[in-house]
Amino acid sequence: MKIRRRDFLKGVAASGLLLAAEQTPAQAKRARKDLPPNAVGILYDSTLCIGCRVCEHGCKEANNMPMEHTNPKERMWDDPQDLSAKTLNIVKRYGVAGKKDSVEGFAFIKRHCMHCIDPACVSACPVSALVKNPENGVVTYNKKACIGCRYCQVACPYNIPKFQWDSPFPEITKCQLCSHLLAKGGISACCAVCPTGASLFGPVEKLRLEAKRRLAMEPGVYYDFPVANIESTEVQKHRAGGYVKHVYGERELGGSQVLYLAGVPFANLGLPDLPEDSYVALADGIQYAIYKGMVYPLVVLGGLIYIIRNREEKKE
Amino acid sequence: MQERQALGGKLLTVPFKVCAAIVLIGLFFIGKRFIFGIGSVSNMNDGYPWGIWIAYDVVVGTALACAGYSIALIVYVFNKGEYSPLVRPALMTSMFGYTLAGISVIFDIGRYWQAYNIFLPWLSNLHSVMFEVALCIGTYILVLWMEFGPVLLDKFKADQLKARLNRIIFVFIALGILLPTMHQSSLGTMMLMAGHKLSPLWWSGFLPLLFLITAVVIGYAAVIFESLVAAIAFKRPMEMHLLSKISALMPWLLGLYLVIRLEDVNLRGYLPLAFDGGLLGNLFLLENLLLLAALLILVYPANRQSPRLLFIASCAMLLGGSMYRFNTYIVGFDPGTGWQYFPSVPELFITFGIIAAEVMAYLWFVKTLPVLPRLKKA
Numbered sequence: 001m002k003i004r005r006r007d008f009l010k011g012v013a014a015s016g017l018l019l020a021a022e023q024t025p026a027q028a029k030r031a032r033k034d035l036p037p038n039a040v041g042i043l044y045d046s047t048l049c050i051g052c053r054v055c056e057h058g059c060k061e062a063n064n065m066p067m068e069h070t071n072p073k074e075r076m077w078d079d080p081q082d083l084s085a086k087t088l089n090i091v092k093r094y095g096v097a098g099k100k101d102s103v104e105g106f107a108f109i110k111r112h113c114m115h116c117i118d119p120a121c122v123s124a125c126p127v128s129a130l131v132k133n134p135e136n137g138v139v140t141y142n143k144k145a146c147i148g149c150r151y152c153q154v155a156c157p158y159n160i161p162k163f164q165w166d167s168p169f170p171e172i173t174k175c176q177l178c179s180h181l182l183a184k185g186g187i188s189a190c191c192a193v194c195p196t197g198a199s200l201f202g203p204v205e206k207l208r209l210e211a212k213r214r215l216a217m218e219p220g221v222y223y224d225f226p227v228a229n230i231e232s233t234e235v236q237k238h239r240a241g242g243y244v245k246h247v248y249g250e251r252e253l254g255g256s257q258v259l260y261l262a263g264v265p266f267a268n269l270g271l272p273d274l275p276e277d278s279y280v281a282l283a284d285g286i287q288y289a290i291y292k293g294m295v296y297p298l299v300v301l302g303g304l305i306y307i308i309r310n311r312e313e314k315k316e
Numbered sequence: 317m318q319e320r321q322a323l324g325g326k327l328l329t330v331p332f333k334v335c336a337a338i339v340l341i342g343l344f345f346i347g348k349r350f351i352f353g354i355g356s357v358s359n360m361n362d363g364y365p366w367g368i369w370i371a372y373d374v375v376v377g378t379a380l381a382c383a384g385y386s387i388a389l390i391v392y393v394f395n396k397g398e399y400s401p402l403v404r405p406a407l408m409t410s411m412f413g414y415t416l417a418g419i420s421v422i423f424d425i426g427r428y429w430q431a432y433n434i435f436l437p438w439l440s441n442l443h444s445v446m447f448e449v450a451l452c453i454g455t456y457i458l459v460l461w462m463e464f465g466p467v468l469l470d471k472f473k474a475d476q477l478k479a480r481l482n483r484i485i486f487v488f489i490a491l492g493i494l495l496p497t498m499h500q501s502s503l504g505t506m507m508l509m510a511g512h513k514l515s516p517l518w519w520s521g522f523l524p525l526l527f528l529i530t531a532v533v534i535g536y537a538a539v540i541f542e543s544l545v546a547a548i549a550f551k552r553p554m555e556m557h558l559l560s561k562i563s564a565l566m567p568w569l570l571g572l573y574l575v576i577r578l579e580d581v582n583l584r585g586y587l588p589l590a591f592d593g594g595l596l597g598n599l600f601l602l603e604n605l606l607l608l609a610a611l612l613i614l615v616y617p618a619n620r621q622s623p624r625l626l627f628i629a630s631c632a633m634l635l636g637g638s639m640y641r642f643n644t645y646i647v648g649f650d651p652g653t654g655w656q657y658f659p660s661v662p663e664l665f666i667t668f669g670i671i672a673a674e675v676m677a678y679l680w681f682v683k684t685l686p687v688l689p690r691l692k693k694a
Contacts (some may be wrong), residue, residue, distance in 0.1 A: 082653070084362065091422035120509050126447035127433040127440070145439050148426020151446045153365035155509040159651050162362045163426060165355030170426040253511075272512055272652065279511035284443060286524060287505055297498060308392050312486050 036137035041257030047241025048198035049108040055190035059089040062189035101263030109269035112175035114256035120154035202230030254276040320686035330524035335672035342669015361449035371645035373420040381413020382535030385496040452499035500531035515648040538671040559579040570611040573640020606636030
């Protein structure tokens with residue numbers, strides 16, 4: 001009996017070491033995820049944005065969101081400073097004066113959920129309150145499932161989900177790409193109302209090609225730019241901006257369905273430099289290495305029950 | 317089976333009354349939270365969605381409550397029956413620590429009335445570390461009460477029930493070892509997802525392993541601390557023969573921890589951050605120096621015989637280990653958009669209330685239930 005126990009302990013120790021070895025990040029990652037088949041998203045082009053904030057208004061109207069008054073003396077206008085439980089979409093400005101879309105000058109950025117291909121919030125949520133639609137890839141929220149643990153907020157690399165701190169019955173709020181409008185064949189409100197085509201809705205594959213087309217444009221030359229929906233025929237003529245040669249969101253953390261183009265480095269616009277592998281893939285990989293789908297824990301439990309029972313019996 | 321005794325004596329002592337007052341203040345603010353929302357009592361915000369209720373009450377609190385786990389490991393897995401006098405008090409601190417952590421989660425989560433969703437299979441997200449932690453901790457609280465059950469049944473002279481529980485208790489003992497191993501490491505895995513928002517001095521693929529080791533280290537330190545303080549407070553002889561033997565394990569554990577911790581930061585190339593004089597670097601150094609100090613004290617067998625040095629070493633381990641966990645969840649976390657967090661007074665009082673409730677429950681139980689070993693009449 002004694003030898004058997006020792007063998008068991010050796011096994012436990014060995015698997016412990018194995019786990020420790022498997023925890024080196026390079027080995028534990030699980031594979032990247034693919035774009036859902038009919039993924040839709042938004043291409044936001046900072047060089048086309050004029051900062052009119054009509055998209056903020058369109059978003060609030062479409063989603064029944066309240067006004068926000070950051071300045072208590074000025075209660076006439078909606079004046080959010082950042083995304084919040086009342087504001088799902090915001091246009092922010094980097095720099096104040098000078099030439100638009102230059103590092104010394106200023107530039108706009110529109111922030112909302114990126115609808116990641118491998119979303120951290122969806123993986124984090126213990127009760128599947130946040131889910132990624134397997135068809136169009138939109139990340140939606142279900143308040144009936146949510147327990148309000150706020151792990152999604154900790155996990156989101158872009159700090160998108162917000163929480164209603166002042167409510168006794170709080171909810172998480174975030175952009176859901178106007179999925180209620182998509183269901184009726186419409187498009188996201190922010191894109192529908194955008195006067196310049198800076199926010200462009202469409203299938204992600206087409207948006208990626210469009211982004212590549214724009215990066216290849218010669219700065220200062222007039223080109224056709226689609227407006228609202230890339231699949232519509234409406235176009236406007238604009239001079240091509242001097243783009244930073246990078247499509248933000250194409251590869252960041254495994255990619256997202258919202259893509260950004262800009263004339264200044266993305267870090268200046270509050271978009272961090274991120275690796276191509278998502279933290280989710282790493283956490284999932286490690287979790288799987290440790291538990292092998294609950295097989296390891298059950299084996300260990302069996303072993304523990306066996307030795308403890310033997311011991312208790314011997315005592316009697 | 318060792319003989320155990322209830323200490324008896326007056327329950328309404330001054331410390332007990334002070335604790336009761338703190339609990340009442342805490343309850344007042346908890347009431348406010350349920351009426352006006354979490355924002356009305358807490359400084360938590362969208363950048364720092366977790367504050368001290370999670371970082372202290374749950375992440376540090378359950379580690380302090382790993383006393384039962386650590387002792388069970390040594391008594392049942394490594395078959396060292398001589399430590400069994402330490403089992404009951406350790407189990408009891410675990411039971412209180414985990415139960416109160418479970419309770420504080422209820423007022424921390426926003427939509428507490430739907431908390432049962434965790435147990436609905438069609439909602440469970442098996443990929444979620446939070447799901448695993450919640451389920452594990454929930455089950456473990458139940459297991460702890462079952463493990464402690466014989467003590468309660470002793471008190472109520474429910475012999476038949478006790479005999480029945482004793483027949484299946486090995487299942488609970490086994491679960492009592494498995495579950496903390498799972499969720500204590502998962503508390504580390506949880507912060508992997510914070511990615512670039514967590515300082516590289518704390519973010520690491522080794523988070524699960526380091527959290528597991530700190531749980532065991534803090535667990536043993538809590539046993540030593542609790543035993544020494546109880547001996548002084550209740551004027552009982554110190555259990556030095558057991559404590560010094562247990563503490564002989566600590567240099568090994570601490571050495572393993574420190575090697576992994578430092579080498580991991582070093583290999584990833586972030587060690588210079590520790591010496592840049594900033595807050596994070598200094599905290600990183602402090603946290604590891606505390607554990608190193610405990611190692612250096614306990615590595616000499618003679619020191620392990622001294623109650624004073626043992627006490628100092630246990631304090632260093634409790635502090636160093638707790639700081640590691642706290643820093644991983646709060647101080648090293650920076651969402652990077654100008655957000656700041658420092659707990660508000662009401663928020664602190666709710667946590668103080670939890671701690672005070674724990675002390676009260678401890679005093680009440682050791683005085684009325686057979687928890688501590690019976691003293692041999694000389």
